[in-house]
Amino acid sequence: MPHVVTQACCGDASCVYACPVNCIHPTPEEPDFGIAEMLYIDPATCVDCGACVSACPVGAIVPGHRLPVGQERFVEVNAAQYRDPFDGAARFPVDPSRRLPLAPIDRPRELAFDRPVSIGIVGSGPSAMYAADELLRRPQISVTMYERLDRPFGLARFGVAPDHLHTRKVMELFDDIARNPRLEILLNTEVGRDVTLEDLRSRHQGIVWAGGAPTDKPLSLPGIDLAGVSSATSFVGWYNGxxxxxxxxxxxxxxxxxxxxxxxxxxxxxxxLVSDPDSLAATSISRPALARLRESSVREVVVMGRRGPAHAAFTLPELIGLVDSGIPVVVDAADLESVPAPAELDATVRAKLDLLAECAARPEPEGRRIRLAFFSSPLEVVPGDDGRARGLLVGRNRPVVDDAGVAVGIEPTGQTTTLDAGLILTSVGYRGVEVPGLPFDAARGVIPHHEGRVLDGADPVPGVYVTGWIKRGPSGFIGTNKTDSAETVSSLLDDLESGALAAPEPRRRRLLSRR
Known part of the structure; x- marks a missing residue:
């Protein structure tokens, strides 16, 4: 049986370039790559060579005959991407004239000079580590990272769930990058507190800002500031230490x-929130958080979205992992009745709906469970007598369809209900924050740029570049930062060779070293 990509896929495309028969799609050159929920192996083309297994940094690719219990669904998930159930057409037809090269992909780009170059990177998360890896392929370049926390790797360490052990394995790749003798990571060093941006610009030929999107998109509701209401980002940080x-x-x-x-x-x-604490004990979860979870009284978690199940924001691999984890997942069958016709849905959405229908058909479970509620909008956080949140007023929505019967949006029905709840977490997306001294697009929460060069209006800011979520917004997976950082580094290297980046001034460089 061919190899299969499973839920732990990080999307960095290492497997794509390792494959000798071009059977893993979408590739970074294909338009679907930036929006695909995962990568997929074509079972008809795969030759079972195993090259992709060695290339994957998170152990997400498994021989089909060795799939662990709970991952059998991924055989069909992969295969479904390469056929259309209505006309049999291939979604990713292979053009032999455009076949990708065999691994290794290429040789590092050789710079047209031999002088030493110093690059500073602010942040040490995935985008920073991928940028450093790309830069350090050139022997002339050394890199210094500035990380405000006491441990590196950003969301790979503090944002991935502790029980997603395979996904967290990407930190082993980052450890390998960090061992390069030309990379120095300065922990507990915050730009703006311990060192200024101008200090860095005078020490290095180029600065890459990789500060991520550390805050949440705000949710404006009456009562949103009550005790008991927090962001999911903060909660994730809490249980990850x-x-x-x-x-x-x-x-x-x-x-x-x-x-x-x-x-x-x-x-x-x-x-x-509803996992058996004993199952979390062997993970990297924060010990104080684990102790609190052992005493938890939470028996039901309602995960609500304002649109229908066909527009749910979770990915298919994440849903499969949840449903097959052993934790009961409850879905109201009525929420599945108002979805577009199957002909209007791609294979991924169809698979999600099939899995949700499977959950809806199960009897109501006892004990701890997760309830997926669709067509639900929060209206108001209800306070208790003690001034803390005690519930959430929720409005019911319905789909709006056009003349062809295609769902084009939602509208409120006027029906409301109140959910009793003492813990309310908002999870409506991440947002970048303004960096003092750099331009900022407040509407999008990103630093404006062109191919990674920071822009002030239409003009590039000399020697300053950007990568990761603060560059493109909070989208993609950990590995998506690889191609994103490669674009930024390519621009930086072009500027080095053109002479656009000047050498730092020696006196200021010594001053920073003493500090």
Whole structure:
């Protein structure tokens, strides 16, 4: 049986370039790559050579005959991407004239000079590590990273759920990169507190800002500031031991928690809240958080989205992992009745709906469970007598369809209900924050750029580049940062060779070293 990509896929495309028969899609050159929920192996083309297994940094590719229990669904998930059930056409037809090269992909681009070059990178998350890896392929270049926390790797360490052990393995790749003698990582070093951006610009030929998107998109509701309401980002940081969130006010004495939003982070949060604490003990979960979870009274977590199941933000691999985890998942069958006709859905959405229908057909479980609620909008956080949140007023929505019967949006029905809940977590997306001294697009929450060069209006800011979520917005997976950082580094190398990046001024460089 051919190899299969499973739920742990990080999307960095290492497997794509290792494959000798071009059977893994979408590739970075294909338009679907930036929006695909995972990569897929064509069972008709795969020759079972195993090259992709060695290339994958998170152990996400498994021989089909060795799939672990709970991952059998991925055989069909992969195969379904290469056929259309209505006309039999291939979704990713292979043009032999455009076949990708065999691994190794290419040789590192040789620079047209031999002088030493110093590059500073702010941040040490996935985009920073991929940028450093690309830069360090050139022997003339050394890199210094500036990380404000006491541990590196950003969301790969503090944002991935502790029970997603395969996904967290990407830190082993980052450890390998960090061992390069031309890379120095300065921990507990915050730009703006310990060193200024101008200091860095005078020390290095180029600066790559890889600060990520560290805050949440705000949710404006009456009562949103009550105790008991927090962001899912803060909660994730709490159970992952992020120092910024160690003191988070988490009320686990309530019987029900509500998560507003239904992306992958929302499912992670819900799963952690109702998982058996003994199953989490062998993970990297924060020990104080684990102790609190052992005493938790939460028995139901409602994960709510304002649109229907066909537009749910969670990915198919994440849903499969949840449904097959052993945690009961409850879905109201009525939420599945108002979805577009199958002909209007791609294979991924059809697979999601089939899995949700499977959950809806199961009897109501006892004990801890996760309830996926669709067509639900939060209207108001209801306070209790003690001034803390005690519930959430929820409005019911219905789909709006055009003359052809295609769903084009939602509208409120006027029906409301109140969910009793002492813990309410908002999970409606991440957002970048403004960097003092750099341009900022407040509407999008990103630093404006062209191919990674920071722009002030239409003009590039000399020697300053950007990568990761603060560059493109909070989209994609850990590995998506690889191609994103490669674009930024390519621009930086072009500027080095053109002479656009000047050498740092020696006196200022010594001053920073002493500091």
């Amino acid at each position: 992020h120092p910024d969130h160690a003191g988070l006010d988490v009320d686990l004495t309530t019987g029900r928690a509500v998560v507003v939003g239904n992306g992958n982070v929302a499912l992670d949060v819900a799963r952690i």
